[in-house]
Amino acid sequence: MSDQDETVHYDSPSGGWGSLRGIARIFGEEWNTPAVMETLARQNKPKGFMCVSCSWAKPADYHAFEFCENGAKATLWDLTTRRCTPDFFAEHTVTELRGWSDYDLEQTGRLTHPMRYDRATDRYVPCAWGEAFEAIGRELRGIDPKSAVFYSSGRASLETSYIYALFARLYGHNNLPDSSNMCHETTSVALKKVIGASVGTVVFQDLANCDAMFFFGQNTGSNSPRFLHPLQDAAKRGVPIVTFNPVREKGLESFTNPQSPVEMLTGKETKISSQYHQVRPGGDIAVLMGMCKHVFAADDEAKKTGRRVLDADFIKQHTKGLEEFEAQVRATPWERIEAESGLTREAIEGAAQVYVEADRVIGIYGMGLTQHVHGFENVTMFVNLLLLKGNIGRDGTGISPVRGHSNVQGQRTVGISEKPELVPLDRLAKQFGFEPPRDEGMNTVAACKGILSGKVHAFIGLGGNFVRAIPERDRMEEAWTRMRLTVQVATKLNRSHLVNGEVAYLLPCLSRTERDEQASGPQTVTMEDTFSCIHGSIARRVPASEHLLSEVAIVAGMAKATLAPNPRVKWDEWVADYARIREQIAETYPDEFHDFEERKFTPGGFYRGNSARERIWKTEAGKAMFTPPKVMSSTGFEDAPGRYRLITMRSNDQFNTTIYGYSDRLRGIEGTRNVMLINPEEMRRAGLHEGQVVSLVSDAGDGIEREVHGLVVMPFSLPDGCLGAYYPEMNPLMPVTHHDEHSKTPAAKSVPVRIRPTDETRKPGLEPVGHTTRVEGRPVGIDAT
Numbered sequence: 001m002s003d004q005d006e007t008v009h010y011d012s013p014s015g016g017w018g019s020l021r022g023i024a025r026i027f028g029e030e031w032n033t034p035a036v037m038e039t040l041a042r043q044n045k046p047k048g049f050m051c052v053s054c055s056w057a058k059p060a061d062y063h064a065f066e067f068c069e070n071g072a073k074a075t076l077w078d079l080t081t082r083r084c085t086p087d088f089f090a091e092h093t094v095t096e097l098r099g100w101s102d103y104d105l106e107q108t109g110r111l112t113h114p115m116r117y118d119r120a121t122d123r124y125v126p127c128a129w130g131e132a133f134e135a136i137g138r139e140l141r142g143i144d145p146k147s148a149v150f151y152s153s154g155r156a157s158l159e160t161s162y163i164y165a166l167f168a169r170l171y172g173h174n175n176l177p178d179s180s181n182m183c184h185e186t187t188s189v190a191l192k193k194v195i196g197a198s199v200g201t202v203v204f205q206d207l208a209n210c211d212a213m214f215f216f217g218q219n220t221g222s223n224s225p226r227f228l229h230p231l232q233d234a235a236k237r238g239v240p241i242v243t244f245n246p247v248r249e250k251g252l253e254s255f256t257n258p259q260s261p262v263e264m265l266t267g268k269e270t271k272i273s274s275q276y277h278q279v280r281p282g283g284d285i286a287v288l289m290g291m292c293k294h295v296f297a298a299d300d301e302a303k304k305t306g307r308r309v310l311d312a313d314f315i316k317q318h319t320k321g322l323e324e325f326e327a328q329v330r331a332t333p334w335e336r337i338e339a340e341s342g343l344t345r346e347a348i349e350g351a352a353q354v355y356v357e358a359d360r361v362i363g364i365y366g367m368g369l370t371q372h373v374h375g376f377e378n379v380t381m382f383v384n385l386l387l388l389k390g391n392i393g394r395d396g397t398g399i400s401p402v403r404g405h406s407n408v409q410g411q412r413t414v415g416i417s418e419k420p421e422l423v424p425l426d427r428l429a430k431q432f433g434f435e436p437p438r439d440e441g442m443n444t445v446a447a448c449k450g451i452l453s454g455k456v457h458a459f460i461g462l463g464g465n466f467v468r469a470i471p472e473r474d475r476m477e478e479a480w481t482r483m484r485l486t487v488q489v490a491t492k493l494n495r496s497h498l499v500n501g502e503v504a505y506l507l508p509c510l511s512r513t514e515r516d517e518q519a520s521g522p523q524t525v526t527m528e529d530t531f532s533c534i535h536g537s538i539a540r541r542v543p544a545s546e547h548l549l550s551e552v553a554i555v556a557g558m559a560k561a562t563l564a565p566n567p568r569v570k571w572d573e574w575v576a577d578y579a580r581i582r583e584q585i586a587e588t589y590p591d592e593f594h595d596f597e598e599r600k601f602t603p604g605g606f607y608r609g610n611s612a613r614e615r616i617w618k619t620e621a622g623k624a625m626f627t628p629p630k631v632m633s634s635t636g637f638e639d640a641p642g643r644y645r646l647i648t649m650r651s652n653d654q655f656n657t658t659i660y661g662y663s664d665r666l667r668g669i670e671g672t673r674n675v676m677l678i679n680p681e682e683m684r685r686a687g688l689h690e691g692q693v694v695s696l697v698s699d700a701g702d703g704i705e706r707e708v709h710g711l712v713v714m715p716f717s718l719p720d721g722c723l724g725a726y727y728p729e730m731n732p733l734m735p736v737t738h739h740d741e742h743s744k745t746p747a748a749k750s751v752p753v754r755i756r757p758t759d760e761t762r763k764p765g766l767e768p769v770g771h772t773t774r775v776e777g778r779p780v781g782i783d784a785t
């Protein structure tokens with residue numbers, strides 16, 4: 001393990017004054033006005049608006065300010081007074097704007113007018129909404145529907161998502177990739193297979209009723225900070241919290257509640273994790289194997305005195321496949337487990353002993369498990385561990401994937417899915433009198449491959465920043481320009497808007513913080529949180545521009561201009577009153593959404609239910625499945641001299657591809673994102689020194705040369721054999737084929753790379769990182785540097 005003292009680190013707890021300073025630093029005077037405070041005070045409250053940042057629960061008994069540093073940043077980002085107007089676009093060509101950083105692009109402020117790309121002048125020019133819809137409709141009618149892709153990024157409401165998916169199916173395809181395809185798709189596929197439910201089984205109250213929590217690869221302090229409150233409560237109750245993460249993430253170490261005056265004044269912090277294990281990236285299958293091995297051994301001991309550690313009744317009644325799984329675990333030697341995990345047997349047994357002693361256990365995880373070639377095995381191994389002691393389907397227990405975007409889970413619930421078997425197509429057919437397409441649609445990876453091969457002719461993006469979020473940036477951007485039609489619905493300018501198809505539109509929408517006034521009055525929209533609770537959201541702010549339309553109106557506008565009229569599909573009525581869309585949702589999904597209108601403002605949200613929580617297993621065998629893992633490492637590649645496992649990381653100063661600033665406060669990395677993190681011993685072994693400028697090259701063995709240059713070496717506490725660097729800067733290094741085998745989630749947490757040193761040394765700063773990709777020696781990309 002690395003020498004802690006040589007590495008950068010952050011000594012203060014997460015939360016605390018640092019989080020308030022974090023907000024003030026970015027927004028300066030802009031944030032501390034009465035109107036902004038009024039907006040923030042209504043965030044995540046019943047009859048307020050729901051945060052646009054992450055999907056963490058909005059509890060019924062909320063705090064005075066039910067938002068966190070990052071929720072406030074996300075809101076303030078939308079409330080900015082800056083505007084990206086037609087004048088701005090008149091001054092800059094698209095080619096010029098492609099030279100701007102992601103940060104600078106978003107700093108131009110909120111988009112104000114619908115814009116059309118004009119090839120002759122290489123500029124975006126304003127156009128009327130009607131003109132944009134007509135042109136989009138004409139283009140879509142002119143191509144095979146199966147060659148169009150409708151992407152969504154996880155923010156749009158249930159109402160928008162439902163009509164967007166309906167639009168796709170009425171038009172004739174299931175090509176509905178979602179940001180979820182890059183995120184928790186591994187969860188959806190793995191949990192569905194082994195417990196018959198595609199989402200987590202935990203609800204908010206379980207957090208207060210559990211006896212132990214196990215955290216694998218989820219960074220609470222940065223990515224779901226409001227979760228720190230129930231975690232702090234649990235830690236104070238003496239609940240052991242055991243964490244496995246290659247990085248020592250501050251939020252999982254200690255926390256000062258910024259909403260507690262006493263804690264703020266005294267600087268008192270709560271220790272969060274009782275054990276913290278820096279597992280190798282990709283080493284979780286081995287850790288979980290080791291833990292199960294210890295549980296079996298403890299059960300053997302207990303049996304001698306007539307007791308059991310395993311929940312034998314549960315296993316007998318509710319599960320299948322224990323024997324084969326147990327045989328494999330018992331046959332796996334500790335040496336193998338230690339080598340793959342990078343942890344000692346004692347450490348793993350120490351963690352497992354907490355599991356043995358606890359009656360009620362919750363398993364929590366994030367991208368550290370899902371974004372691997374064998375992410376499926378990671379998730380199913382976690383379920384195996386929980387099943388051994390009946391830790392699914394009892395109060396205070398369960399499996400809890402922490403979802404990302406604020407409505408990413410909900411979008412899947414109401415039909416945004418490329419998998420026809422997950423959507424009640426027969427019901428849709430009846431409800432709207434049409435024959436929906438039944439063939440499998442394109443997920444994100446399939447869409448990327450389709451764009452690369454020229455099979456995809458049109459791309460509509462409902463939010464997001466697709467070309468920055470996906471792997472293989474250079475090849476994707478080059479292929480992008482060969483598409484006939486690209487449409488982006490967005491609040492702020494980003495890279496994806498500057499990589500155009502032949503015909504391109506940029507359509508600005510209301511943000512969720514803004515009043516959505518339609519013919520019937522102000523509208524409510526709804527979302528689903530990570531615990532499957534549905535919340536209404538209603539906003540009061542005056543929109544950023546009078547020319548904005550709501551996402552519902554934009555989707556309906558495009559659909560109406562594309563499709564033949566259908567008396568049952570009432571686009572205009574739906575736009576006039578979103579309650580009419582909620583009626584349709586309730587008709588398609590009666591079990592989950594009955595009495596939707598009456599229940600939409602239930603404090604804490606209304607629960608849409610989860611069969612696995614009731615111990616009803618909708619799997620092939622009708623039981624919860626023990627799943628012997630096929631591999632011991634989740635990386636999907638062999639170790640080799642000079643080959644490293646690259647973790648692509650998020651900082652607390654970004655929301656995905658939106659970069660708020662350059663302070664990764666909780667990791668002690670300030671004023672830069674252009675760093676390559678490595679432990680000090682590994683740095684010396686590689687013959688490198690602090691401040692040395694290096695390139696990373698992908699080592700996928702597929703003949704394509706991918707390189708990111710201009711990274712500065714920074715010593716950091718990490719396990720051996722791995723490196724850390726930021727997402728999305730590293731995405732040019734990821735092959736599109738490097739993804740989870742089952743779900744196709746890009747494997748962003750173990751990318752095989754090599755280091756290419758230079759002679760230069762400097763302090764890390766704001767210089768942009770460059771990237772080049774070569775296919776058979778030919779440079780690809782539209783403006784690779």
Ligand SMILES: Nc1nc2c(c(=O)[nH]1)N[C@H]1C(S)=C(S)[C@@H](COP(=O)(O)OP(=O)(O)OC[C@H]3O[C@@H](n4cnc5c(=O)[nH]c(N)nc54)[C@H](O)[C@@H]3O)O[C@H]1N2
Nearest residue numbers: 217218219223247281282366367368404405654655656749
């Ligand atoms: N501020 C902020 N909040 C966000 C986001 C954001 O970008 N910024 N993004 C939102 C979205 S869309 C999502 S999906 C979530 C993402 O939230 P998380 O699921 O927390 O995702 P990451 O931060 O990418 O990575 C999680 C953790 O996995 C660890 N890790 C990496 N490799 C491994 C491994 O092999 N094993 C283990 N055990 N751990 C590993 C990393 O060190 C990191 O701490 O956050 C949401 N919230």
Ligand SMILES: Nc1nc2c(c(=O)[nH]1)N[C@H]1C(S)=C(S)[C@@H](COP(=O)(O)OP(=O)(O)OC[C@H]3O[C@@H](n4cnc5c(=O)[nH]c(N)nc54)[C@H](O)[C@@H]3O)O[C@H]1N2
Nearest residue numbers: 153179183463464465469489490492494648656657727748
């Ligand atoms: N290497 C690597 N790659 C990754 C990941 C990783 O950990 N490592 N994480 C993956 C994950 S988990 C995810 S979820 C994806 C994220 O991928 P995306 O969801 O595609 O990306 P975002 O950065 O969240 O999208 C930000 C843009 O959304 C638009 N936007 C913001 N608010 C709204 C709104 O209310 N409405 C509309 N219409 N538009 C809006 C703005 O224009 C903004 O620029 O990236 C994935 N890519």
Ligand SMILES: [Mo]
Nearest residue numbers: 179183404405
């Ligand atoms: Mo995500």
